[in-house]
Amino acid sequence: MQQRNTRQRQLILDELRKLTSHPTATMLYDIVRRRLPRISLGTVYRNLEQMAAAGMVRKIETAGGPARYDGSIHEHDHIRCVRCGRVDDLPAVPLDKMIPPDQDWVGYRVLDRRVEFLGLCPACANASGEETHSPVADRKR
Amino acid sequence: MQQRNTRQRQLILDELRKLTSHPTATMLYDIVRRRLPRISLGTVYRNLEQMAAAGMVRKIETAGGPARYDGSIHEHDHIRCVRCGRVDDLPAVPLDKMIPPDQDWVGYRVLDRRVEFLGLCPACANASGEETHSPVADRKR
DNA sequence: CGTTGAATAGTATTGATTATCATTACTGTT
DNA sequence: AACAGTAATGATAATCAATACTATTCAACG
CATH class of the missing domain: 3.30.1490.190 (Ferric-uptake regulator, C-terminal dimerisarion domain)
Structure with a gap:
């Protein structure tokens, strides 16, 4: 159950930290796909969820809308x-x-x-x- | 754009007011269906939305979960x-x-x-x- | 009655998220 | 380097809440 630092995981974190906005998972998916076109949407969700659980990023669950993610914690x-x-x-x-x-x-x-x-x-x-x-x-x- | 008081609309409101819990739309759907088996889920959503807009009921949008409805305002x-x-x-x-x-x-x-x-x-x-x-x-x- | 507009039932569709699963990638260990 | 064990991935299906669509029903009124 230990975590590994994959290319996609690192890229997701990097891009999220670059942004002052608070993108949704799909927004972030579109962004990282520019550098890693074969990445899967599920991978984005999975890694965001894990990193949020690990306290590396922040998940903002807005009422009545898609969740947004925040690189600063x-x-x-x-x-x-x-x-x-x-x-x-x-x-x-x-x-x-x-x-x-x-x-x-x-x-x-x-x-x-x-x-x-x-x-x-x-x-x-x-x-x-x-x-x-x-x-x-x-x-x- | 005027409102009509249909059987289903009245029933939805009645059942919601009976409850001290805060049911989701589907929970309420299951309840009213016991008295009006042919009612449609869309009707429940539509009427709840309208009544919330009219201030008759309260819509509680919880972060990261389905919306709940409240008969007391x-x-x-x-x-x-x-x-x-x-x-x-x-x-x-x-x-x-x-x-x-x-x-x-x-x-x-x-x-x-x-x-x-x-x-x-x-x-x-x-x-x-x-x-x-x-x-x-x-x-x- | 017959027309008109609103509301409905039933169903399809969308959008966000999660689950599944075969395949690939990594991490030691001989 | 070959290997086994495990984690992560990509692709896709499944789920769940909510909305949209459409033909049908209903209620009011001249």
């Missing part, structure tokens, strides 16, 4: 533009700031939290200001 | 058991308690936030206390 949250789908990093809101101590947890033991902020990125905020209709109406699903 | 958050998948209601953590004013939003205009807490439900917390391995290790995906 320092603690941070994400904000997603409801108009263009772009995902950006946010400095992490610390867990203790996020969870009031007087909260009623209905018996649960809290282990983690997942936050996703939604908003308009600078570009879209400008663009939508000039339009007549609400940008939120454009939002898919 | 008052503001609240959710906590999911990482062991058994059960979802329970939490009193809403107010947005201003959740978001520090000095946060850097990298130019975004924030519209909304989605929080999902993860933890162990009372039953699973007890059960896992007797086991030798960590319950978190059981966590899929």
Whole structure:
């Protein structure tokens, strides 16, 4: 069950780390395929999953959309533009700031939290200001 | 574009409101099918979507899992058991308690936030206390 | 009645992800 | 170098949630 460093695994990691965006598995597949045309989509998924489990990369499971991957693993949250789908990093809101101590947890033991902020990125905020209709109406699903 | 109150639409809403759990569309489909065997899964999805848009029900898009639906629409958050998948209601953590004013939003205009807490439900917390391995290790995906 | 538009049932399709499996690649070890 | 054991790959099928499509049914109204 030990890990091996294959050409494809290394390439996936390299390309992911180059990107400041947060590509989906298929986006990354298209990118690595430019250098390794015979690579399989399953290989991309498999390696991303393994590296996420090993803490080498970060898997961002967005609600109602494909998972995205992040090459930088320092603690941070994400904000997603409801108009263009772009995902950006946010400095992490610390867990203790996020969870009031007087909260009623209905018996649960809290282990983690997942936050996703939604908003308009600078570009879209400008663009939508000039339009007549609400940008939120454009939002898919 | 006006709404009609069909038998199936009413039944879906009734059954959803009866449940304190937060069923997925297919779970609800199985339930309403007991009373209306010829109902179509598409109809369930369509009506849930419409009622969610109309604010009659609440759609909970969990990260990395199927969407769940909630018959009660008052503001609240959710906590999911990482062991058994059960979802329970939490009193809403107010947005201003959740978001520090000095946060850097990298130019975004924030519209909304989605929080999902993860933890162990009372039953699973007890059960896992007797086991030798960590319950978190059981966590899929 | 007959027409019209909305909703439905049934089914096909899409998209994301996971599983399967035969083949290939790597890692020691003689 | 030949070998055995194991891990990873490529190709493809399978699964699962969600949506799209289409012919049919339904409800309201003149």
